[in-house]
Amino acid sequence: MLELFRMDMRRLWAAKYLWVMPLCAAGLLWGLYALLDLTSDPEMLRAMAGQGAEITAEDYAARQALADMTLLGYLHQAMFGGNMWLLGVGLGAGAFCVEDHTHGALKNFLPLLSRRWPYAAARAFALLALTAAMLTAAFAAVLMLAPVSMFDGLGGAPLDWLALYVSALLLGWAYALGCALLADLVRGEGWTMVLVLVFSLGVPVTLLSAALEWLHLPPLADYTLFATAYTCVEPLFEPAAALRVALTGLCWGAVYMAGSIAVLERRDAA
């Protein structure tokens, strides 16, 4: 398994995943900040009003709302407000995993293994590394904004930052394992990426939620990764919410991992 993990890490680096994906995460956070700064700048708003754009009092108040926000709050909103974090991790993990199937590379490695779990385990650790790299880049990018940002300081205590990091890591990793399972099931680049997009936008969770409500069943959709990331991850540490996030992440991670091993064991690899 260690050899396969080394191989996966090598591919993460050589195929540029390990630095392009983190750079994208950092770039998106910087880009979003620049956009917010620009569109809430009073000078800019006045100039736009001068050009005939309809600028309301709410638009002028947005600057103050942003100035009341902390960097931690901004990071939380940017990552979990629209679940962009899961989308980013899902796209990276899906692309990485499906490559093994689309170009037949599995045929070169699986003959070495009598069981499939070492392959799935090595890949899971590689996905953990990819998720951690993206997350670290996102945190670093936001912290680098501190000296120049319009926000009201860093915000939160070190424990809050740590809790947000661990929550994002666990949920992101579990989601990445889900995308790995999707890649094992679909085995095609196009469809895997389309499905990752559909899942990341919360379409199945919304449908499931509506179906459960219609059938008068308990709101089990609240325990999906998507719903947990959206509703339970808080910028400030709350033990109960953090525990639920941790349990949800670990449970779904285990389910997806078991699913991947079962699919790889039962289906022919080529």
Added chain:
Amino acid sequence: MPQTILRTAGLCKNYRGRPAVDHLDMQVEKGAIYGFIGRNGAGKSTTFKMLAGLARPSAGQIELFGQPLTEAAARRRLGVLIEDTGAYPGLSVQENCRLKAAALGLEDEKTAVQRVLEEVGLQDSARKACKQLSMGQRRRLGLALALLGSPDLLLLDEPTNGLDPEGIREVRSLLLRLQAERGVTIVISSHLLGELEKIATCYGILRAGHMVQQITAAELDARCRDYIALQTSEPHRAAAALEETLKLRDYEVLPGGEVHIFGTADPAAVTAALAGAGVPVQGIGAHRQELEEYFLALMGVEEDA
């Protein structure tokens, strides 16, 4: 007594209830170059996939190096090239090889990769991205990946596909060298039967997933018969004349006016007999049946049966 490297017993693979491989019994001895022959869809690639552990047999057993296929130690002595190369297109030739070397846990990856790339003649394209390789170069890369880790058994499914004549000759020399110098056992499938005939020490002939015949090169040589090839515009009259005059029964009338006369007939006597019967002869000559003809004859006989 030769050591059996690969043995299958009652190996079956069904796809949606239809047998792709049907009770295949196969035996490959150490150091052999085993030519695996069969028409398209005969089950060669499916057999290779099962031997490599990529597809689950529906029934039957596979033994590698005297151990069940489930033994990891036996699998690590296996090199595989089945269908496409299985390389990551965005990565370089060298990087793809180094990934496989890492998976194998080779100590000196760089040297091992350099060696196999030299062996397959890809050393000058080491830094080229796989997506930029020609079909022949991709095939060579597939061979390089299979050779990494110095396997004792190579499973090569159509390794010369897409290669130019020079490439085919190089692969042939490489395989012969591997067998002679390192005692590597090779199971190879190819539709280029003439090529296979130059290197194979034994053959397995597959039809509709079933092993029709396993035969050594020496046995094949003994069975491949001498014949006289006769070209005439009236093959059926020629056949009747041969039966009547020379009492010949072992012949075959082929489309296009060709008649193959097997056995010890003398071409001069045949020509005289046909001339006597007034049958025009456009050409006549002595020939020896080759693997391709033997294979086609065997397939024909089996289908007629």
